[in-house]
Amino acid sequence: MISLPLFSLLTDVTVLAQHGPTDVLITALTLDSREAGPGVAFCALRGTATDGHKFIETAVAQGLAAVVCEELPAVLNPATSYVVVENSAAALAHMAAAFYGHPSRQLQLIGITGTNGKTTCATLLHKLLRELGYHAGLLSTVQNQIDEEVIPSTHTTPDSIRLNALLARMVAAGCTHACMEVSSHAVAQHRVTGLRFAGGVFTNLTHDHLDYHGTFDNYLKAKKGFFDALPKTAFALTNADDKRGPVMLQNTAARRETYSLRGAATFRAKLIANEVHGLHLEIDGREILFRLIGVFNAYNLLAVYGAAVLLGEDPTEVLTILSGLTTAPGRFEPVVSAQQGITGIIDYAHTPDALENVLQTLHEIRQPSQQIITVVGCGGNRDAAKRPIMANLAARLSNKVILTADNPRFEDPNDILAQMQAGVTPPDSAKVLTVADRRAAIKKAVELAGANDIVLVAGKGHENYQEIRGVKAPFDDKLILTEIFAQLNK
Known part of the structure; x- marks a missing residue:
């Protein structure tokens, strides 16, 4: 077990003030107050969702060794060492590097x-x-x-x-x-x-x-x-x-x-x-x-x-x-149905530029008779501005498009799809379908595909889950597409 004096972890940290000894032994670092305890140094970080400073007193009550913070709590525990720094996140990074021996x-x-x-x-x-x-x-x-x-x-x-x-x-x-x-x-x-x-x-x-x-x-x-x-x-x-x-x-x-x-x-x-x-x-x-x-x-x-x-x-x-290496999982990864002659492509493309790159590449390598059927969605609780842009790109660069759920997280999938649909221009609207259920959307794309056509399933790539209302349920685009191809072969 690692056990180092607090002062040895502060070598590269700009300390503004300190209260209590710095020779206390630290056996663990944490940014989660629930992991506080004897020998632990808790770093209070200001995050986007919450401020770790709110949990200092809770952490101290669990008997931790030290607190690293940007602002001292109103009451100090004499059994705890406090170190005030300009930026807790930067301090934690320097401390972590030192704790593990750089x-x-x-x-x-x-x-x-x-x-x-x-x-x-x-x-x-x-x-x-x-x-x-x-x-x-x-x-x-x-x-x-x-x-x-x-x-x-x-x-x-x-x-x-x-x-x-x-x-x-x-x-x-x-x-x-x-x-x-x-x-x-x-x-x-x-x-x-x-x-x-x-x-x-x-x-x-x-x-x-x-x-x-x-x-x-x-x-x-x-x-x-x-x-x-x-x-x-x-x-x-x-x-x-x-x-x-x-x-x-x-x-x-x-x-x-x-x-x-x-x-x-x-x-x-x-x-x-x-x-x-x-x-x-x-x-x-x-x-x-x-x-x-x-x-x-x-x-x-x-x-x-x-x-x-x-x-x-x-x-x-x-x-x-x-010359002999293959790409990372879920990055332009092929799934081929030899019997139907359909080529599936699984790709993590979840930004407008990435989606455009993938679709342009498919246009460059496809035969004139091959259609491109694209399944694409956008994640919830993320950058909403790209939603209509991605739908527009998919519609312009595909023969058929199915808009579907990605990881809706805490948003209503239908709201996300409506925002995507808003980016589709009238000339392309006839070739765009909306199927909220992702499995059903992939199945529909395969049904629409003819011999030698290409089905692009974009957005999730290597991910093996779908996040809905805080729950991550098993979902793997590659596995789903493989299963649908197998069902067609029966």
């Missing part, structure tokens, strides 16, 4: 941020490093991994305590590298504060998470904040073809590198062919066939290639391994 400093840690492509890039880089012979960890939306050990993932980027605990497990398991998605929430909430990154990768920036950030500018600043914090020993690799790509590099101390399919960059690729069996690319003068499909995956492959080369790996060996 594991990020013992790893080649690569952070990948952007609206789309984070999971694919992190997964591909993890697979690549392991094929190169390294022990490596992965922190992603789909799952966390320590080499082959799979650990369920609850957030794109875990809270700073769990994050450092996972990194420490990777170090203990002999990992030398780790790849992780860095969400905008994680940056804004200081979850990655105190970590030492060997490199950062930017994929792209489009409309997402405005329900949390409020404005696109705030969303941009959160992403940029990750690069601003990179040390000069790290590399910062950005997509030069995204207009926000160069912005990421403006204030970073890291080595500035770029990748591009269109112009001058550190790492360049040329698209030779984008077909149903994969991509044919020329990267830095070498022609390679890849198993992944779509221009968006050309960018993902190029980003991973660049990151690996910047880590010191041999370019030819990197490309050879990348």
